[in-house]
Amino acid sequence: MHLSRFGQRFTQPSGIAELMEDLGRALASGHDTLMLGGGNPAHIPALEALFRAELAKLSEAPERFARVFGDYSPPQGEGGFIEALAGLLRHEYGWDLGPENIALTSGSQLSFFMLFNLFAGEGGEGTRKKILLPLSPEYIGYTDLCVEPYGILARRPLIDLCESGIDLCASGIGIDPCEDRRFKYRVSFEDLAIGEEIGAVCLSRPTNPSGNVISDLDLKRLAALARSHEVPLIVDGAYGPPFPNILFRDITPLWDDSMVLSLSLSKLGLPGVRTGIVIARPEIIAAVARMNAILALAPGGIGPAILCDLLGNGAIIRIAREIIQPYYAARLRDALGQLSLALEGLPYRVHEPEGAMFLWLWFPDLPISTRTLYARLKDRGVLVVPGEPFFSGLPRDSGKPHWRHTEECIRVHYAQPPRVVEQGFTVLGEELRRAYA
Ligand SMILES: Cc1ncc(COP(=O)(O)O)c(C=O)c1O
Numbered sequence: 001m002h003l004s005r006f007g008q009r010f011t012q013p014s015g016i017a018e019l020m021e022d023l024g025r026a027l028a029s030g031h032d033t034l035m036l037g038g039g040n041p042a043h044i045p046a047l048e049a050l051f052r053a054e055l056a057k058l059s060e061a062p063e064r065f066a067r068v069f070g071d072y073s074p075p076q077g078e079g080g081f082i083e084a085l086a087g088l089l090r091h092e093y094g095w096d097l098g099p100e101n102i103a104l105t106s107g108s109q110l111s112f113f114m115l116f117n118l119f120a121g122e123g124g125e126g127t128r129k130k131i132l133l134p135l136s137p138e139y140i141g142y143t144d145l146c147v148e149p150y151g152i153l154a155r156r157p158l159i160d161l162c163e164s165g166i167d168l169c170a171s172g173i174g175i176d177p178c179e180d181r182r183f184k185y186r187v188s189f190e191d192l193a194i195g196e197e198i199g200a201v202c203l204s205r206p207t208n209p210s211g212n213v214i215s216d217l218d219l220k221r222l223a224a225l226a227r228s229h230e231v232p233l234i235v236d237g238a239y240g241p242p243f244p245n246i247l248f249r250d251i252t253p254l255w256d257d258s259m260v261l262s263l264s265l266s267k268l269g270l271p272g273v274r275t276g277i278v279i280a281r282p283e284i285i286a287a288v289a290r291m292n293a294i295l296a297l298a299p300g301g302i303g304p305a306i307l308c309d310l311l312g313n314g315a316i317i318r319i320a321r322e323i324i325q326p327y328y329a330a331r332l333r334d335a336l337g338q339l340s341l342a343l344e345g346l347p348y349r350v351h352e353p354e355g356a357m358f359l360w361l362w363f364p365d366l367p368i369s370t371r372t373l374y375a376r377l378k379d380r381g382v383l384v385v386p387g388e389p390f391f392s393g394l395p396r397d398s399g400k401p402h403w404r405h406t407e408e409c410i411r412v413h414y415a416q417p418p419r420v421v422e423q424g425f426t427v428l429g430e431e432l433r434r435a436y437a
Pocket residue numbers: 039106107108109110139141204207208236238263264265266271275276
């Protein structure tokens with residue numbers, strides 16, 4: 001088969017394809033695999049009951065049902081949902097926005113494909129624009145999204161070694177902050193010059209994979225920097241407020257029309273409905289709507305229909321605070337406890353778990369690569385995600401020595417049933433002891 005350059009680029013092996021294939025195989029194999037990889041949200045019974053009730057309401061309203069299932073949405077997305085979301089954001093956060101600031105897509109992965117290729121690639125006068133990731137490691141799913149292979153540029157972070165973690169007790173998790181050896185990435189503003197070649201700046205907050213949540217102050221600093229260079233700051237809120245709000249520290253949600261905020265219904269528990277949300281100034285929203293029409297005709301309407309009333313009456317905020325956040329907080333507390341038992345005596349550090357559904361583990365001076373560790377764990381039925389692919393876009397010719405840290409980290413999903421996490425961590429401890437021995 002003769003493939004175009006585009007064809008070759010989008011069919012090559014990639015970190016995200018490998019991750020999704022592992023996830024698919026593990027889900028298909030039933031209970032044989034201890035699944036600490038992937039990014040599937042937990043199945044939270046109270047939440048599933050709410051979604052079922054919304055679906056039941058929908059199926060009992062024949063006209064609405066026929067419209068949702070039988071008609072295409074407009075390319076910007078379903079108007080009622082967009083109105084309800086704009087109202088919620090104005091009411092909760094006082095943001096100055098309306099329906100003209102919101103578009104829906106078929107999942108936020110697709111939102112990022114559109115946004116990255118709007119702002120990166122061949123510009124006029126021979127410019128080659130890139131997306132700047134100010135803090136690496138970042139979401140593995142950004143790596144291969146740009147049509148042009150040079151599209152992603154990332155920066156090394158500063159690393160704070162914290163002997164005591166953030167006060168997780170204060171966020172209701174109840175872990176002694178001094179119990180674990182922690183570390184935290186910070187944006188290195190000194191290394192962050194935004195040159196002509198930067199088309200947009202992007203970060204996830206909370207960050208997948210590390211669970212990092214950059215501070216309000218740093219986010220404002222990034223926004224001001226991007227604004228002063230007239231490039232958008234794209235904030236990926238897949239795990240953040242207003243929903244699913246998987247956060248373990250207090251932050252102030254921030255948006256203004258120099259920023260693009262991406263949300264998703266996936267981590268709320270609805271990855272199957274494939275609904276992403278883009279919040280931006282009207283010209284970006286119009287561009288997303290046009291790209292929707294070309295790429296997909298229209299975004300799906302089922303996710304918006306399930307969630308519309310819960311947005312309209314503000315219930316989603318309470319659901320996120322009272323059901324989702326406490327659920328993940330409890331899983332996190334269990335996982336941290338199990339981890340410190342299973343890895344006792346080993347030289348490991350945990351990134352401050354400030355949000356999202358992952359523990360990002362660092363094994364300083366690990367004698368094997370994390371790809372080898374991943375393969376050994378997989379042979380024993382435990383799936384984790386090796387860290388290297390999350391560090392894409394770091395320039396190799398920056399004159400700095402090779403950064404070994406990129407080969408010393410793995411991501412584990414802590415929100416699996418406690419038995420799975422415990423058994424997985426036990427095997428991880430055994431394999432690490434073997435590697436360090
Ligand atoms: C940080 C982040 N952004 C975006 C996505 C894409 O999610 P979806 O396309 O399901 O909205 C994910 C999925 O794992 C993610 O972790």
